[in-house]
Amino acid sequence: MSAEPWITFVSDHLSELWIRTGEHLILTGFSTISALLIGVPLGILIFRNSWLRGPALGGVGILQTIPSLAMLVFLLALLQKIGVLPAVIALTLYALLPIVRNTFTGLTGVSPQVMEAAKGIGMTEGQQLRMVRLPLATPVIVAGIRTAAVVSVGIATLSAFIGAGGLGQFINRGLALYNTRLILLGAVPAAMLALLVDFAIGSFEWGLRPVRKQDKPGSARAIIRPVALMMPLLLIVIGLFAYFTQPSLGTRPASVSNGGTVTVATKNFTEQLILGELMAQVLEAKTDLNVIRRFNLGGSMICHGALMNGEIDLYAEYTGTGLTAILKAPVIADPEKAFYYVKAAYRKQYDAEWLRPFGFNNTYAITVRTQDAKQYGWHTISDLKEAAPGLKAGFTAEFAERPDGYPGLSKAYGFEFGGIRDLDPSLMYEAVSKGEVDVICAFATDGRIAAYRLTPLKDDLQFFPPYHAAPVVREAVLAEHPEVEQALSLLEGILDDQTMQQLNFEVDAKKRDAGRVASEFLKKKGVI
Amino acid sequence: MIQLRGVSKTFDGGTSYAVKDLSFQVEAGETVVLLGSSGCGKTTTLKMINRLVEPTHGHIEVGGEDVMNQDPALLRRRIGYVFQGIGLFPHMTIEQNVGLVPRLLGWSARKRGERVRELLRLVGLAPEDYADRFSEALSGGQQQRVGVARALAADPAYLLMDEPFGALDALTREALQQELLGLKKKLEKTIIFVTHDIFEALLLGDRIVILHQGNVQQIGTKKEILSAPATPFVRDLFGKPAKQLADFKDILK
Ligand SMILES: Nc1ncnc2c1ncn2[C@@H]1O[C@H](COP(=O)(O)OP(=O)(O)OP(=O)(O)O)[C@@H](O)[C@H]1O
Ligand SMILES: [Mg+2]
Numbered sequence: 001m002s003a004e005p006w007i008t009f010v011s012d013h014l015s016e017l018w019i020r021t022g023e024h025l026i027l028t029g030f031s032t033i034s035a036l037l038i039g040v041p042l043g044i045l046i047f048r049n050s051w052l053r054g055p056a057l058g059g060v061g062i063l064q065t066i067p068s069l070a071m072l073v074f075l076l077a078l079l080q081k082i083g084v085l086p087a088v089i090a091l092t093l094y095a096l097l098p099i100v101r102n103t104f105t106g107l108t109g110v111s112p113q114v115m116e117a118a119k120g121i122g123m124t125e126g127q128q129l130r131m132v133r134l135p136l137a138t139p140v141i142v143a144g145i146r147t148a149a150v151v152s153v154g155i156a157t158l159s160a161f162i163g164a165g166g167l168g169q170f171i172n173r174g175l176a177l178y179n180t181r182l183i184l185l186g187a188v189p190a191a192m193l194a195l196l197v198d199f200a201i202g203s204f205e206w207g208l209r210p211v212r213k214q215d216k217p218g219s220a221r222a223i224i225r226p227v228a229l230m231m232p233l234l235l236i237v238i239g240l241f242a243y244f245t246q247p248s249l250g251t252r253p254a255s256v257s258n259g260g261t262v263t264v265a266t267k268n269f270t271e272q273l274i275l276g277e278l279m280a281q282v283l284e285a286k287t288d289l290n291v292i293r294r295f296n297l298g299g300s301m302i303c304h305g306a307l308m309n310g311e312i313d314l315y316a317e318y319t320g321t322g323l324t325a326i327l328k329a330p331v332i333a334d335p336e337k338a339f340y341y342v343k344a345a346y347r348k349q350y351d352a353e354w355l356r357p358f359g360f361n362n363t364y365a366i367t368v369r370t371q372d373a374k375q376y377g378w379h380t381i382s383d384l385k386e387a388a389p390g391l392k393a394g395f396t397a398e399f400a401e402r403p404d405g406y407p408g409l410s411k412a413y414g415f416e417f418g419g420i421r422d423l424d425p426s427l428m429y430e431a432v433s434k435g436e437v438d439v440i441c442a443f444a445t446d447g448r449i450a451a452y453r454l455t456p457l458k459d460d461l462q463f464f465p466p467y468h469a470a471p472v473v474r475e476a477v478l479a480e481h482p483e484v485e486q487a488l489s490l491l492e493g494i495l496d497d498q499t500m501q502q503l504n505f506e507v508d509a510k511k512r513d514a515g516r517v518a519s520e521f522l523k524k525k526g527v528i
Numbered sequence: 529m530i531q532l533r534g535v536s537k538t539f540d541g542g543t544s545y546a547v548k549d550l551s552f553q554v555e556a557g558e559t560v561v562l563l564g565s566s567g568c569g570k571t572t573t574l575k576m577i578n579r580l581v582e583p584t585h586g587h588i589e590v591g592g593e594d595v596m597n598q599d600p601a602l603l604r605r606r607i608g609y610v611f612q613g614i615g616l617f618p619h620m621t622i623e624q625n626v627g628l629v630p631r632l633l634g635w636s637a638r639k640r641g642e643r644v645r646e647l648l649r650l651v652g653l654a655p656e657d658y659a660d661r662f663s664e665a666l667s668g669g670q671q672q673r674v675g676v677a678r679a680l681a682a683d684p685a686y687l688l689m690d691e692p693f694g695a696l697d698a699l700t701r702e703a704l705q706q707e708l709l710g711l712k713k714k715l716e717k718t719i720i721f722v723t724h725d726i727f728e729a730l731l732l733g734d735r736i737v738i739l740h741q742g743n744v745q746q747i748g749t750k751k752e753i754l755s756a757p758a759t760p761f762v763r764d765l766f767g768k769p770a771k772q773l774a775d776f777k778d779i780l781k
Pocket of ligand 1: 612
């Protein structure tokens with residue numbers, strides 16, 4: 001929608017692209033190297049001890065079937081750390097399978113005749129392995145490393161979810177903001193990087209091949225050979241160079257001590273980015289603290305985990321999420337009660353404080369076309385009762401299944417819709433506006449409700465749990481810097497559902513920068 | 529001296545024997561040829577001597593000591609072995625292949641280089657042309673000659689040669705047979721030589737062991753075997769070529 005030409009878009013992001021590429025190379029490079037250091041010896045070990053073979057190959061195989069995100073979250077919980085370390089460990093674990101398997105296959109594949117000769121002329125077991133088996137298996141082993149590295153480039157895009165940076169950060173941000181250009185800015189260089197890594201390790205493999213007669217000193221091949229061998233190293237050096245020449249952008253692990261800094265985090269969708277900017281900018285304007293932004297972390301559990309181990313100091317959470325997802329408590333319908341419940345529980349269990357909410361309630365909203373609402377006089381969900389059998393609903397798969405989604409809703413209100421279609425959240429709004437379905441389960445503050453001329457209906461029976469957003473801050477930070485609470489209190493009740501919708505719309509639909517939208521809003525309200 | 533006493537080998541738990549109750553002795557400096565049809569246990573016998581295969585029954589001594597009491601790697605370095613399948617190392621040059629056993633024995637690089645060149649010349653491969661090649665760039669016969677050079681490299685007192693000239697044309701073969709005869713006289717090697725070829729056996733063997741289906745048919749000098757074949761198999765074995773030779777002469781006339 002934005003008219004900014006591609007070329008300026010890319011040149012605006014060039015310096016960040018350089019850093020993210022560097023981070024990506026480092027993630028890939030270090031994980032491949034550690035997988036190599038573990039995988040090749042493991043491959044040798046299982047070659048020599050047949051009883052280890054099944055368990056070890058099975059084990060590294062199972063590692064690969066673990067969904068990447070689940071693995072990242074698990075490591076996060078285990079290490080109590082976000083950032084590069086859990087990402088490198090996760091990537092290493094994924095890279096093990098091709099390396100271990102190819103090492104084993106390569107060692108097994110050496111011709112028995114050659115091995116008999118090695119034994120027969122008097123080589124010890126160790127010499128047979130070192131002087132004959134390993135050199136002959138090398139091309140197969142390197143092929144495994146090559147596969148591992150290329151796959152790593154792909155999976156490394158996911159590390160942005162846990163704040164490890166890399167090109168995934170663009171993809172993440174693009175997904176959060178429905179911004180295709182940002183997605184491409186991450187995805188296209190990542191694909192090119194995969195090709196480059198493949199080429200680099202391919203040349204390395206070529207460089208390793210035995211020196212033939214035709215590459216006598218001075219020949220072209222003899223000169224290219226060392227260059228080819230250096231290619232993978234060169235990529236890592238470029239990565240390190242990019243990483244260390246630009247220290248100020250973004251995701252470097254924040255210092256855990258808070259000598260004058262405060263780290264603000266967000267999850268990875270538009271509203272969170274706006275809330276993050278609002279909090280960060282108020283803190284920048286009203287305190288002397290140095291504000292670090294660690295935005296776009298991959299979900300509630302990751303933000304919560306990072307808050308618990310002090311890697312971030314605050315983020316905006318929703319009461320319903322705190323209640324059901326974090327505390328695993330039953331739904332409380334009354335917004336006030338829900339808020340005080342989470343506040344007390346967080347204090348007791350997590351040494352964290354819920355400050356006063358921003359005002360809006362981003363809960364599920366049964367939403368229809370504004371035109372229909374007017375025509376049929378629908379204001380509340382109960383109003384749909386008579387028409388329901390003739391209406392087609394479009395729900396996300398999750399909403400259609402969860403007991404606190406459609407099944408509970410239809411029980412509470414005592415009606416069912418004529419038909420249900422599973423729809424992706426990104427398609428729902430368009431589908432209802434084009435009349436392909438009549439009812440959807442929107443999020444109350446989604447900018448597209450206004451954009452597509454839709455009307456959310458009032459939940460008159462208070463079936464949906466309240467999802468009021470509020471800043472959640474570590475108690476230690478509040479104790480050390482009371483000015484944080486003062487500054488954030490300026491945001492109390494500042495946003496109602498419509499205003500939040502409007503801000504989301506500015507970023508989602510008009511593709512405007514979340515930071516700019518936030519600062520305009522704060523200025524208009526006279527907060528800064 | 530190599531001595532076999534009542535050596536048997538079965539690969540299938542006793543249903544069939546690759547080698548059965550084999551006893552013979554090779555004196556120092558003597559060449560014994562193992563002659564027999566395909567699958568009669570010749571390779572198995574050689575492999576038992578350097579412990580690539582363990583005998584099921586019986587005892588084998590090399591240099592007066594039971595091989596089972598010797599360190600296998602050290603034992604094998606004392607015995608030059610030409611493999612039937614050649615088994616050159618494809619990732620090493622010809623020079624590295626031939627110099628391998630001396631390297632395992634810790635020879636200096638210079639001494640190794642000289643030795644390799646000497647041996648390549650001996651087997652009729654010009655070192656300037658062949659030393660830096662890989663085995664893939666050699667013909668089958670050339671590879672076989674490298675295999676022979678590799679077995680000779682560390683100047684071992686014992687040589688086990690499993691059809692070392694099988695892939696060579698008549699002329700090259702003849703040249704190498706003569707080399708081997710010369711070497712034998714000069715260097716006092718104790719050799720066990722496997723072949724299918726009766727003429728080669730008669731030419732090189734001080735004594736000949738004739739095997740058939742795992743059993744020994746006869747052990748003796750060529751004179752003994754030709755004048756008094758011990759079994760019908762032996763008589764046929766030497767009778768056929770004699771007849772062929774007669775036929776060949778007829779054709780020439
Ligand atoms: N590793 C093994 N496992 C099972 N059987 C084997 C093995 N090695 C050899 N044999 C069997 O033992 C018998 C003797 O084999 P050997 O290789 O000693 O024959 P050979 O006399 O060398 O034959 P050729 O002239 O064809 O090389 C054959 O029947 C063969 O199938
Ligand atoms: Mg054989």
